[in-house]
Amino acid sequence: MTQTNETHDPAAASWVDGADEHAEFPPQNLPLGIFSPPDGGKRGGVAIGNYVLDLAGVALLLDGDASDAARLATSETLNALFAGGNAAADALRRGVFRLITDESRRDMVLPALIRMQDVTLHLPFAVGDYTDFYTGIHHATNVGKQFRPDNPLLPNYKHVPIGYHGRASSIRPSGGDVRRPQGQRKGAEGEGPVFGPSQRLDYELEMGIWTSGSNELGSDIGIAQAAEHIAGLCILNDWSARDLQAWEYQPLGPFLSKNFHSTVSPWVVTSAALAPFRVAQPPRPEGDPAPLPYLLDEQDQAAGAYAIEMEVHLLTAKMRDAGLPPERLSRGPMTAMYWTAAQLVAHHTVNGCNLQPGDLLGTGTLSSESRDTFGSLLELSEGGKNPITLANGETRSFLEDGDEVIMTAHAVREGFRTIGFGECRARIAG
Template identity: 55%
Template sequence: MTTLDETHDPLRTSWVDSANGHPDFPIQNLPLGVFQRGDDAAIGCAIGDQILDLAAIAPLLDPAWQRALSQPTLNSWLARTPADERALRRRLSGLLSDPAHRASLEPHLVAQSAVTMHLPVQIGDFTDFYVGIHHATNVGRQFRPDQPLMPNYKYVPIGYHGRASSVRVSGHPVIRPSGQRKPPEATEPTYSPSRRLDYELELGLWIGRGNALGSPVPIAEAGGHIAGYCLLNDWSARDLQAWEYQPLGPFLAKNFLTSVSPWIISADALLPFRKPMPPRPAGDPAPLPYLDDPADREQGALGISLIVTISTEAMRTAGLPLHILSNGEASAAMYWSAAQIVAHHSSNGCNLSPGDLIGTGTLSTADATGQGSLLEISQGGKAPITLPSGEQRSFLEDGDELTLTGWCEASGAVRIGFGSCSGRVVPSR
């Protein structure tokens, strides 16, 4: 873990007026992303409701960075060292806080509302974990009341390999997937559109520096391989999943779409919001030595507030406000830390690469207000929820739009946010 510096100063303001008091992108955040205005995609930094084109201001940056920051994706930049990432953050913070640079930078600002956002990287691999212990317990209880968690859960961070090709940036439509489904009362499966479409509230980890094949990342170094974080929704077809998942796990139920928010919130920006990992309950095993690190125990958790909202076509037509489905905090949901996820992923020598995406798995809190999926909220469909329009939902219907939002607040720090991650369900093709 690094220490706080002038980029975290709560008194620092920007000459970009919209940044001051912005709920997501004040000068203390400065996330990177890829935007398109006209024909070409470019790397930019979010500041208030604007984006600063980093390729366009290359003369004001370190010449060694120019090539990586002139690419249409962030892969080359993420491959650089954390020291470079920290130095760029400090340089941008200085430029955007000093009015002397306003005349040279202002022509290279563009409104976020005037651009199209892209995936920030070309994703080579996507792995989804299952570190939300309350989600695992809630779901496990529906199928195994006497043993919600499998015996390995508290020893090993559970994960599976997802499908990188179907990861899309926020706003991409959610085409209802089709697949084999077999209700308990049926004797044979049928092929049809999913009837139990669900969302999963997750955080995404973007890998920065990779590791060589055969060279595990030690737990004490794992945090230095995480370039940043995003919001992630691993859309799930629960009826397809129930039929196909044994013995190898999810397949068509998951690989049709994963949505991510467009901005990479750097590990440095999140430093003021680090927290101790929640103490393990009495009787739980201690992590094995390769997953145990004193610094990670003290600062490995992330104080990120997470909210999921829904709107239906009927709600939008009637002008009704968004309805909150989930309201919780990441630190209360994760049994394993981000560093433990990376250390375990590479512990057998698996090589991670710059731009790889790792999902935490669904993050639910212990109480019902923070459950991160409709599978939990509706108790598998047994307890439908009633929306402000009078409609009921157990799972998602066509026209429903889900939005994930996340932000961090702490005493002595300026609030920063993740932006949003949304998707609207459209009929099966």
């Protein structure tokens, strides 16, 4: 597990204009991504304040492993950078940190800084596989109560990380539109199903876990090594068509209700950047079973969770036309996960499944105990029974055309500089 070092010093300052005061990308963050500059091309960069540092432009200014890593990151994805694990990205981070904090390097580095507003951001990886988990126990309980009031959690929930394989081809970076999905939904009592656009379209507040390194088919990644296979995190909105899902999910789980679009924030906040924000996994309630041995590691329990606060905002078409700001719907902690990220990696491979660099694991919707932390409209509106009322008087049970969902997240811990993930946003186009 990556340790803290000089790159996490809250007093560290950068010569890059505005970086020290930036709410998302101060010099202690340095997330990685793939961008296109104004003159075209597609390659790796680092977010620093309101700029993107073009790694192709500083590769020769770096030394040793950091220089080699920068060259790996100049291709159209970050897969090669993380193919061997996190070591290359860690070396790159320390090298870039020295460049943007050493005043004597300013004139050499300045030509490689491009204004964020002038670039196009892309998916950071070529995503080979996507797996969505169901680690938010409060979300699982809230949803389960709507269908099974007396037994909201199924018997396996506290024993095994529940997950399903999603669709990698429909993952998109923040921005743009989401087409309202069509499909079958349950008809009136005694009648057959109805085909048409989803009437109960919803967002899901999740965090995404990008993987690094790989394991051979037939081998597994042990729980003690699993954290080393986490490249970093992003925000994930795994859109859900609740009416399609209710009709189709038995017996094999969601299909058309989930595979139409998933939105991620484009910057990878690396495991190295998140080292100061590793905290103890919240203890399980008394009476809950202990994880089986292959899922239990003392160090992971002591520092396998993340001190990250997540938020969901909604901007409706009427709010946009009136010049109103987005309205916050909820705010909650990533520590709402019942299982750690390392436990998800270990469980995913225990049967011999081979992970690859750039695979994406979703945490599942993360809600905490109070209503103001709920990570979906399904919970906030109690399945549509009690629509929420917005500040401008509009009501919502589920998303309407023109609604824009904006998710943000920040790693926050006393004694360290807060770092952010940027935005994960998209608009329902109809």
